[in-house]
Amino acid sequence: MTLDNGQLLMGWGRAAPSAAWVVTPDKTEDVNSLVSGPGPLLARGLGRSYGDAAQCAGGTVIDCTAIDGIDEPDRLTSRIRVQGGCSLDTLMRQIVPRGFFVPVTPGTRYVTVGGAIASDVHGKNHHRDGTISAHAERIALATPTGPVECGPDADPELYWATAGGMGLTGVITDATFRLLPIETSKMLVDTERAVDLDSCMARMAETDIGHRYSVAWVDSLGKGRHLGRSVITVGDHATAGDLPAKMAGDPLRFGPRQLLAVPLTPPVSLLNPVTLAAFNEAWYRRAPKRRTGELQSIGAFFHPLDGVGNWNVLYGPRGFTQYQFVVPFGSEDVVRRVLEKLCAARAASFLAVLKRFGAAGAGHLSFPSEGWTLALDIPLGIKGLAAVLDELDEIVANNGGRVYLSKDGRVRPEILHAMYPRLGEWNEVRHRVDPNGVLVSDLSRRLRLTGPRLREWNHGSHR
Secondary structure (H helix, E strand, O other), X not given: OEEEEEEEEOOOOOOOOEEEEXXXXXXXXXXXXXXXXXXXXXXXXXXXXXXXXXXXXXXXXXXXXXXXXXXXXXOOOOEEEEEXXXXXXXXXXXXXXXXXXXXOXXXXXXXXXXXXXXXXXXXOOHHHXXXXXXXEEEEEEEEOOEEEEEEOOEOHHHHHHHOOXXXXXXXXXXXXXXXXXXXXXXXXXXXXXXXXXXXXXXXXXXXXXXXXXXXXXXOOOOOHHHOXXXXXXXXXXXXXXXXXHHHHOOOOOXXXXXXXXXXXXXXXXXXXXXXXXXXXXXXXXXXXXXXXXXXXXXHHHHOHHXXXXXXXXXXXXXXXXXXXXEEOOOOHHHHHHHHHHHHHOOOOOOOEEEEEEOOOOOOOOXXXXXXXXXXXXXXXXXXXXXXXXXXXXXXXXXXXXXXXXXXXXXXXXXXXXXXXXXXXHHHHHHHHHOOOOOEOOHHHHHHOOOHHHOOOOOOOOOO
């Protein structure tokens, strides 16, 4: 176990760094010991939460990435046990050549299993398969009151408080979950363009029922009759019979590579309305009007940005925020109003992604619920942006929606209860396993998630 005497940590958006003591245990027993001591402390994986969820200013951050063991998958049951610090990238490199895929993946492989469950991540298949917590059968959790195991059928209240609980109920040290059997490492993909938001939504509603994976890229700068023009992509895992002869000899070959990396942070954001307008026009025009049955790699289909190292620094020294929200079906006008207001504020998004969610899961703070979700990466430093986003929060909440805590770095605490009405239930479970408020994050302080029971910390007491 190693201890660093202080590091400046930040989220993927690079917007609000804070300093903490970082300890890197290499055994589960060390994690249990750390969590049973004084706080404030918090677990951290690969730092891909966009905001301040994996930071603990003035406290101790447990870097879990050295606890990354993987058991062999059970071929009869498709189950696997993985330690919490293992990344999805490492896991996929082990299981894809053996004929398995993760049940749910977000837009990057560079998240840990523990972080994925703590954020209850979703993917392009939520309309069919739900979040990652729907596929886990058991997790081991290091809590301030001692190590415990829980799952949907064993202390379910603790399990569902942990799935989406942002690391504030304990440190996930390992998890057992079900994998998806696959025949090849290729995806069979259909792509089509939609001329506006209405046609995009109509086509997604028609097509996603027939495909496991569905997503749309949306031009965030489209106006008038071009508002919401989109590129819709649906896909399924290719079978052995879908492959041409030249691929048939090694159908499960899997070796994604980083094609390039951004070497340094530019002095200003390279992603601004001018450059993004040009990019969006080119991206829309290069997409086929309709193409079916294209074979793509897993990396190209699920994780295209993983091919560019440190792409987040393109936003310059001020960083960026991702605004991701969900609203129920029937509230399509909210998606339109969000795009209109951000376009009017010249808050262009390099990556605007629209998906359809299926039914909500059981997690108290799990983000997805049935409806439309739109995610937009927005450069910080735009005049009046904070007020615009606050206004959008009100619109989303008033229409039964919410923002995603794993992406958030700025939402106001007073609106959170409207977005997450089960906060009280979650806090009761959290208090059961952490009665003295040991587990703390910059996000939990900002949003007052831990409530009045959060005691005043003596920042020197844990050292």
